[in-house]
Amino acid sequence: ETGVTQTPRHLVMGMTNKKSLKCEQHLGHNAMYWYKQSAKKPLELMFVYSLEERVENNSVPSRFSPECPNSSHLFLHLHTLQPEDSALYLCASSQDFGSYEQYFGPGTRLTVT
Amino acid sequence: QQQVKQSPQSLIVQKGGISIINCAYENTAFDYFPWYQQFPGKGPALLIAIRPDVSEKKEGRFTISFNKSAKQFSLHIMDSQPGDSATYFCAASRGAGSYQLTFGKGTKLSVIP
Numbered sequence: 001e002t003g004v005t006q007t008p009r010h011l012v013m014g015m016t017n018k019k020s021l022k023c024e025q026h027l028g029h030n031a032m033y034w035y036k037q038s039a040k041k042p043l044e045l046m047f048v049y050s051l052e053e054r055v056e057n058n059s060v061p062s063r064f065s066p067e068c069p070n071s072s073h074l075f076l077h078l079h080t081l082q083p084e085d086s087a088l089y090l091c092a093s094s095q096d097f098g099s100y101e102q103y104f105g106p107g108t109r110l111t112v113t
Numbered sequence: 114q115q116q117v118k119q120s121p122q123s124l125i126v127q128k129g130g131i132s133i134i135n136c137a138y139e140n141t142a143f144d145y146f147p148w149y150q151q152f153p154g155k156g157p158a159l160l161i162a163i164r165p166d167v168s169e170k171k172e173g174r175f176t177i178s179f180n181k182s183a184k185q186f187s188l189h190i191m192d193s194q195p196g197d198s199a200t201y202f203c204a205a206s207r208g209a210g211s212y213q214l215t216f217g218k219g220t221k222l223s224v225i226p
Contacts, residue, residue, distance in 0.1 A: 004156070031212065042117070042216040043157070043202070055212070090156050098212050100145045104156030 002026055004105035006091050012111045013081065021076040021108045023091030031097040032074040034066060037088040037107065049074060050097035081112045117205050119217025126224050132190040134220045136203035139184065143205040147214070148177065148188050151200045160201070161188075193224045 004025045013019050031050040035043045048055040049068035065077040074091055088109050092102040118137045126132045147162035163170045163177040170177045176189040190197055203217040
């Protein structure tokens with residue numbers, strides 16, 4: 001595996017379900033990101049993790065919960081989501097916190113029913 | 114002030130023609146301006162980027178033109194090919210050590226034979 005991988009690629013879940021998205025980067029980077037991509041909207045940064053710190057977008061609802069067990073793996077835990085949370089969730093990584101160049105995974109297409 | 118405005122929303126170009134996508138920003142603290150290319154089912158991939166100390170950067174058929182006084186930058190794709198059909202995002206980042214990329218809403222480019 002190379003680059004940034006994400007699983008699953010597609011996920012359909014009910015509003016009462018609990019699921020997790022997984023991201024793994026094989027680039028030796030030290031910072032990882034979760035973005036939300038909705039139609040006709042700019043990419044929205046949700047969370048940033050690095051060895052030094054975690055940064056959250058304060059507008060992200062608490063039903064999204066990130067976890068970063070090490071510098072190569074990032075999870076997004078989902079619970080009691082709403083239909084408007086349906087979107088493409090992208091993971092990205094960069095060499096360091098604050099590096100300009102970010103490398104994206106293919107995304108998880110999430111549908112909340 | 115954090116917005117990056119991108120136009121047009123969609124663009125159809127004949128094969129061999131020039132594709133031009135424009136972006137404008139307000140925040141003069143932005144100092145890194147990347148363009149990302151996204152194919153269906155894939156995450157965005159860094160295509161080319163520019164700093165405000167140069168007015169133009171060229172990589173193959175892709176050129177960024179930067180107008181600091183007008184706070185505008187644009188992507189030109191010369192000799193456009195059907196394989197260039199994708200969604201293009203401009204972005205801007207503020208200062209060394211800033212992790213946050215502010216993205217435009219994207220331009221869907223279709224290059225027709």
